[in-house]
Amino acid sequence: MTSISKQFAVIGHPIKHSLSPHIHLLFAEQFDLPMVYEKLEVELETLLSSLDKFKGQKYSGLNVTLPLKHDAYLLCQELSEKSQLCESVNTISIRDNQLHGDTTDGVGLIRDLINNGINLNQAKILLVGAGGAANGVMADLIECSPPTLHLTNRTIKKSMLMQSYWKSFAIKNSVSLKVSGIDGEDSFRYDVIINATSAGFSSNISPIEDIMINKETYCYDMTYSVETPFMKQAKNMNAIVSDGLGMLIEQAAESFYIWHKKKPKTKNIKSQLKKLKLI
Numbered sequence: 275m276t277s278i279s280k281q282f283a284v285i286g287h288p289i290k291h292s293l294s295p296h297i298h299l300l301f302a303e304q305f306d307l308p309m310v311y312e313k314l315e316v317e318l319e320t321l322l323s324s325l326d327k328f329k330g331q332k333y334s335g336l337n338v339t340l341p342l343k344h345d346a347y348l349l350c351q352e353l354s355e356k357s358q359l360c361e362s363v364n365t366i367s368i369r370d371n372q373l374h375g376d377t378t379d380g381v382g383l384i385r386d387l388i389n390n391g392i393n394l395n396q397a398k399i400l401l402v403g404a405g406g407a408a409n410g411v412m413a414d415l416i417e418c419s420p421p422t423l424h425l426t427n428r429t430i431k432k433s434m435l436m437q438s439y440w441k442s443f444a445i446k447n448s449v450s451l452k453v454s455g456i457d458g459e460d461s462f463r464y465d466v467i468i469n470a471t472s473a474g475f476s477s478n479i480s481p482i483e484d485i486m487i488n489k490e491t492y493c494y495d496m497t498y499s500v501e502t503p504f505m506k507q508a509k510n511m512n513a514i515v516s517d518g519l520g521m522l523i524e525q526a527a528e529s530f531y532i533w534h535k536k537k538p539k540t541k542n543i544k545s546q547l548k549k550l551k552l553i
């Protein structure tokens with residue numbers, strides 16, 4: 275019996291350099307699953323009409339990337355609990371002509387941190403950034419129940435808004451949510467610093483100060499295609515540094531699971547991408 279190829283795509287702008295098709299096709303190979311996965315340029319202004327078009331076509335699912343995740347959240351007919359909390363959608367399943375939205379960025383981050391041997395349960399964490407990426411991982415970070423989660427951002431008012439938005443969820447999970455430098459005393463010494471800003475693309479200055487890093491600090495940057503000033507800074511301080519490629523792979527694995535109900539192995543994906551000269 276021949277199974278029919280299901281069709282998927284990642285949408286966003288710009289989309290040319292997306293690794294998602296390669297990652298999903300490597301996952302599909304693990305199960306001999308016939309699958310088509312494209313990358314499609316979709317801008318914010320045309321998202322609504324594009325999604326309507328996708329519904330009427332043969333697509334079974336879509337991944338959504340920058341800058342569309344929040345608007346995709348607004349346009350899906352059904353949402354997972356986490357998508358509702360984070361107001362973000364990166365995974366759409368198309369069933370019965372309806373768009374079901376989910377977000378897997380938070381799971382992706384946490385799984386990558388675990389793969390890297392990081393235990394968030396007792397860690398003093400600083401999350402840098404207050405945009406889509408930072409808010410998109412907040413639910414999963416809070417659910418790890420670190421004693422305190424510190425927030426900071428270039429525009430500090432946005433961290434304060436973030437604090438008030440996430441306050442009740444944090445209290446429910448016994449997490450103290452603080453804005454770094456604003457809420458009382460802060461030693462500025464963190465076990466884990468997660469950079470969720472896009473500063474690496476627009477500036478050659480790290481968004482945090484040297485004083486916040488020492489050689490015991492685990493420094494994680496969600497960016498993966500370039501070495502950011504934050505990564506360089508952390509290396510200079512002899513801290514342990516990871517980029518966000520593992521997060522990208524792990525969030526893709528969770529999307530794959532949502533669509534196919536199969537859990538792909540992720541361990542060798544980086545080396546396979548390297549072999550294919552994609553990274």
Ligand SMILES: NC(=O)c1ccc[n+]([C@@H]2O[C@H](COP(=O)([O-])OP(=O)(O)OC[C@H]3O[C@@H](n4cnc5c(N)ncnc54)[C@H](OP(=O)(O)O)[C@@H]3O)[C@@H](O)[C@H]2O)c1
Nearest residue numbers: 403404405406407428429471472473477481496518521522
């Ligand atoms: N690895 C993964 O799977 C994954 C998943 C999602 C996102 N990401 C990455 O995460 C990054 C952020 O994405 P996003 O969706 O949150 O973008 P966004 O919504 O546009 O937010 C950008 C954030 O970066 C800050 N920022 C920008 N330029 C800065 C600078 N020069 N100095 C200090 N802060 C600066 C902004 O601060 P202001 O508020 O002050 O403007 C804001 O907090 C991107 O690089 C994206 O590729 C990676």
